[in-house]
Amino acid sequence: MIELDKVCVDFQTGRGPSTRAVSDVSLTIAAGEIFGIVGTSGAGKSTLLRTLNALQRPSAGRVNVNGVEISALDGVDLRKARQRIGMIFQHFNLMHTRTVAQNVAFSLKAAGWERSKIAPRVTEILALVGLTDKANRYPVQLSGGQKQRVGIARAIANHPDVLLCDEPTSALDLETSATILALLKQINQQMGITIVLITHEMNVIKSICDRVAVMSGGEVVELGEVFDVFAHPQHPFTQQLVSHTLNLTLPERLQQHLPGQLLKILFIGDSAEQPVLSDVAIKFGVAVNILHGKIEYIGERALGILVVQLTADDPAVVETAVEHIRHRTAQVEVIRG
Numbered sequence: 536m537i538e539l540d541k542v543c544v545d546f547q548t549g550r551g552p553s554t555r556a557v558s559d560v561s562l563t564i565a566a567g568e569i570f571g572i573v574g575t576s577g578a579g580k581s582t583l584l585r586t587l588n589a590l591q592r593p594s595a596g597r598v599n600v601n602g603v604e605i606s607a608l609d610g611v612d613l614r615k616a617r618q619r620i621g622m623i624f625q626h627f628n629l630m631h632t633r634t635v636a637q638n639v640a641f642s643l644k645a646a647g648w649e650r651s652k653i654a655p656r657v658t659e660i661l662a663l664v665g666l667t668d669k670a671n672r673y674p675v676q677l678s679g680g681q682k683q684r685v686g687i688a689r690a691i692a693n694h695p696d697v698l699l700c701d702e703p704t705s706a707l708d709l710e711t712s713a714t715i716l717a718l719l720k721q722i723n724q725q726m727g728i729t730i731v732l733i734t735h736e737m738n739v740i741k742s743i744c745d746r747v748a749v750m751s752g753g754e755v756v757e758l759g760e761v762f763d764v765f766a767h768p769q770h771p772f773t774q775q776l777v778s779h780t781l782n783l784t785l786p787e788r789l790q791q792h793l794p795g796q797l798l799k800i801l802f803i804g805d806s807a808e809q810p811v812l813s814d815v816a817i818k819f820g821v822a823v824n825i826l827h828g829k830i831e832y833i834g835e836r837a838l839g840i841l842v843v844q845l846t847a848d849d850p851a852v853v854e855t856a857v858e859h860i861r862h863r864t865a866q867v868e869v870i871r872g
């Protein structure tokens with residue numbers, strides 16, 4: 536449904552050398568998927584997202600949406616192709632002199648809807664985003680979350696196939712963010728709209744995306760199912776993002792002064808249901824001290840993480856116990872041996 540083939544974007548600033556904002560990105564995004572692009576500021580996320588509706592032209596490479604090479608279109612053809620692609624923004628981009636209903640109606644007028652069909656569609660779509668009672672309010676009278684709901688209503692009113700989301704929750708508090716992400720998920724499931732979302736927060740990726748591309752320095756450095764990226768991040772930048780999100784750092788003081796081995800253990804699926812730690816305690820006579828732990832739910836799947844300290848009189852016994860744990864869990868990282 537969406538295909539990027541070796542997309543590069545260069546910006547020429549002044550007379551100096553150009554900046555490469557997006558470097559050789561190739562991706563395929565399936566119809567109906569919620570696809571996340573994560574990276575720090577300046578990674579090239581916005582620039583890449585904007586190539587999907589040709590707000591930004593690639594300097595090299597091709598962008599195909601619904602079988603049409605959007606990066607090669609202009610004029611009427613481009614306007615038509617863009618009508619199949621909605622977009623929402625971090626700061627909502629609403630028209631402040633128009634009411635909520637007028638903001639949504641405006642997008643339908645622009646898409647060439649018959650006058651008589653606009654009002655019923657506005658009513659329907661405002662009900663879907665939970666804003667029926669705010670139809671005649673102006674944006675200034677709304678909370679951030681309500682403004683983003685207007686943005687979403689406006690973006691999906693014309694039945695697009697794709698919804699592009701540019702940091703949709705970055706200006707919102709945690710609770711409101713969660714309700715907006717839940718609304719996006721609901722829209723994806725009910726209407727089958729493909730969602731491409733950019734964010735700098737792994738938590739946003741974790742809560743609604745199916746797959747994720749990690750961007751750094753204009754490149755996609757990692758790509759995969761969200762669960763797999765969280766469970767086995769490969770690239771050092773992804774490892775840093777995931778570890779920061781899971782927040783399992785122990786105070787330095789504790790790390791330095793504890794005897795024995797400190798392990799971070801990952802439990803996935805079956806391994807989460809087996810009494811691995813009590814088994815090693817009994818079998819090898821090691822003392823197991825749990826220092827930190829949590830279970831993250833990503834989609835329907837659980838990812839358990841524990842930080843434990845293993846001690847015994849004989850260090851060789853601890854080594855054997857660590858090997859035993861390694862064979863029965865998804866991953867063991869020795870934080871300090």
Ligand SMILES: Nc1ncnc2c1ncn2[C@@H]1O[C@H](COP(=O)(O)OP(=O)(O)OP(=O)(O)O)[C@@H](O)[C@H]1O
Nearest residue numbers: 546548554556574575576577578579580581582583
């Ligand atoms: N119009 C432009 N002219 C020149 N350079 C630009 C332009 N737009 C973006 N850049 C540069 O391209 C790089 C990528 O920017 P981009 O906005 O895509 O990153 P981002 O990952 O979306 O970051 P942020 O989250 O801060 O928006 C940056 O170095 C930026 O300075």
